[in-house]
Amino acid sequence: MSTLDIVIYCGIFVFSLTGALNARAHHMDIFGAIVLAFVTSYGGGSIRDIVMDARPINWMNDNLALALVITPVIIISLVKFNFNRLRRLIFFTDAVGLGLFTVAGIDRSAQFGANEPYSLLMGVVTATFGGLIADILCNNVPNLLRRGELYATACAIGGAVYILSKRFVEDSTFSLIICICLIVIIRIISKYKKVMLPEV
Amino acid sequence: MSTLDIVIYCGIFVFSLTGALNARAHHMDIFGAIVLAFVTSYGGGSIRDIVMDARPINWMNDNLALALVITPVIIISLVKFNFNRLRRLIFFTDAVGLGLFTVAGIDRSAQFGANEPYSLLMGVVTATFGGLIADILCNNVPNLLRRGELYATACAIGGAVYILSKRFVEDSTFSLIICICLIVIIRIISKYKKVMLPEV
Amino acid sequence: MSTLDIVIYCGIFVFSLTGALNARAHHMDIFGAIVLAFVTSYGGGSIRDIVMDARPINWMNDNLALALVITPVIIISLVKFNFNRLRRLIFFTDAVGLGLFTVAGIDRSAQFGANEPYSLLMGVVTATFGGLIADILCNNVPNLLRRGELYATACAIGGAVYILSKRFVEDSTFSLIICICLIVIIRIISKYKKVMLPEV
Numbered sequence: 001m002s003t004l005d006i007v008i009y010c011g012i013f014v015f016s017l018t019g020a021l022n023a024r025a026h027h028m029d030i031f032g033a034i035v036l037a038f039v040t041s042y043g044g045g046s047i048r049d050i051v052m053d054a055r056p057i058n059w060m061n062d063n064l065a066l067a068l069v070i071t072p073v074i075i076i077s078l079v080k081f082n083f084n085r086l087r088r089l090i091f092f093t094d095a096v097g098l099g100l101f102t103v104a105g106i107d108r109s110a111q112f113g114a115n116e117p118y119s120l121l122m123g124v125v126t127a128t129f130g131g132l133i134a135d136i137l138c139n140n141v142p143n144l145l146r147r148g149e150l151y152a153t154a155c156a157i158g159g160a161v162y163i164l165s166k167r168f169v170e171d172s173t174f175s176l177i178i179c180i181c182l183i184v185i186i187r188i189i190s191k192y193k194k195v196m197l198p199e200v
Numbered sequence: 201m202s203t204l205d206i207v208i209y210c211g212i213f214v215f216s217l218t219g220a221l222n223a224r225a226h227h228m229d230i231f232g233a234i235v236l237a238f239v240t241s242y243g244g245g246s247i248r249d250i251v252m253d254a255r256p257i258n259w260m261n262d263n264l265a266l267a268l269v270i271t272p273v274i275i276i277s278l279v280k281f282n283f284n285r286l287r288r289l290i291f292f293t294d295a296v297g298l299g300l301f302t303v304a305g306i307d308r309s310a311q312f313g314a315n316e317p318y319s320l321l322m323g324v325v326t327a328t329f330g331g332l333i334a335d336i337l338c339n340n341v342p343n344l345l346r347r348g349e350l351y352a353t354a355c356a357i358g359g360a361v362y363i364l365s366k367r368f369v370e371d372s373t374f375s376l377i378i379c380i381c382l383i384v385i386i387r388i389i390s391k392y393k394k395v396m397l398p399e400v
Numbered sequence: 401m402s403t404l405d406i407v408i409y410c411g412i413f414v415f416s417l418t419g420a421l422n423a424r425a426h427h428m429d430i431f432g433a434i435v436l437a438f439v440t441s442y443g444g445g446s447i448r449d450i451v452m453d454a455r456p457i458n459w460m461n462d463n464l465a466l467a468l469v470i471t472p473v474i475i476i477s478l479v480k481f482n483f484n485r486l487r488r489l490i491f492f493t494d495a496v497g498l499g500l501f502t503v504a505g506i507d508r509s510a511q512f513g514a515n516e517p518y519s520l521l522m523g524v525v526t527a528t529f530g531g532l533i534a535d536i537l538c539n540n541v542p543n544l545l546r547r548g549e550l551y552a553t554a555c556a557i558g559g560a561v562y563i564l565s566k567r568f569v570e571d572s573t574f575s576l577i578i579c580i581c582l583i584v585i586i587r588i589i590s591k592y593k594k595v596m597l598p599e600v
Binding site for chain 2: 420423424426427428429430431432433435436446450453455456457460461463466473476477536537538539
């Protein structure tokens, strides 16, 4: 397993944790929490793979993926820990995860034949639509669509820079790091300076 | 680009406009409006193509489709125009769009192996399920399913007549025009005479 | 048509009945009820087939499936019968249906390349996600995810026993019957003894 794989699995763990905490806030049982954790981490990539007809779907037969989704749910249901204390850590890991998911989505959809605008679109979908489906399951208007901190926009900007930089730089690891740093910075600025998109 | 293509792209423009206005009513930001506009215009066709395994999905790599979704959002967010004045025009264009989407859905699914009842089903899905997904994203019970003006029913009747008339008429343009006229007429009658389906 | 097919079609009839009753409770019209009935009976299998890329999707061009979805809707809209009287019968048939859908989902996904944990997952999805989509369409938090009677858990246990028993027993009908009995028993115990999963 490469360093990149390890980092991606960390992203999945954090996304699952978010899903499980979300489930607790909605008084779901353990089964509901597993569904929500799975959807939050793998929902975006599933939509991308189904739309692009990229088969097999990215998590199929990956028992580690299953374990990474179930473990956070078990941890949260056993340890009644106050996760607010970890808020800063989760915010940071989530932003890194966004960057990784965006880049993974761009690369995979380009590989299956998407042109540049559509691979950017698929990158943003990969990173953000898991949370959107989770919000639908919880019967909320998805946070993603409402006015608030830059989230999808951060992915879109980071992803666009990644696509552009790959034209000029040979080493895609460099482009990846640029993309992640950019997304983390935009997320931080948006959070603390209250930068938002205008309402339509 | 044929005349038919131009008319279909007009339908997409109107469906996107509906999505963007819907997004404004739900206080979404510009990103949310783009998602809603995209889903309203391309959601039904996407479900059809995914279910029928018709690949590539109809909007893939179509940069014009992307432009036709984003333009109405930009127009609406810049020009704070009162679209109620255009209500009649939008009602009419929407009805024509319904007819075009129904016929496009029927033809495409028949081409990918659906029999007549199922291609009719897919025609109705193509025309109406974009709005249904948009309603889910806005956290409403889909209008489509609630008792009200004939909408899906208009598509079903128009589509059934289209399928029947293709058996007897060589020229499918003629069947298309019959179908669209029928849908427009049913929509108008339903609106002004308050014709509805019974509750279950 | 084999005995198994007949039993499965009975399951579909009951699931459609549930969907149609759900539609009545939400004041939908006949079209809405047909959509809800279809989604309740075929939604789970559709998700499974789309995710596994099992084509054609299980209900495609099956006119009997269409009839089995539409008939309960017509019955319910014509006969304003009080279905509460049939509650016990519906509870029992629903539990048998759960077992059949779970086993059908496990077998079909295994046939299309899922390993054991994932075919179990797909079995549970087949049996339970139709109701979940129906709840989303009705704008409710899905019952499935909330704390309550064991439902998905019953499928998971029954499905796991089915997979295990197939390793040791040649005759898969025997494993099927074990699985269904187990699910019916767990459902009954859970209902009358108020056994639930813990909250997360």
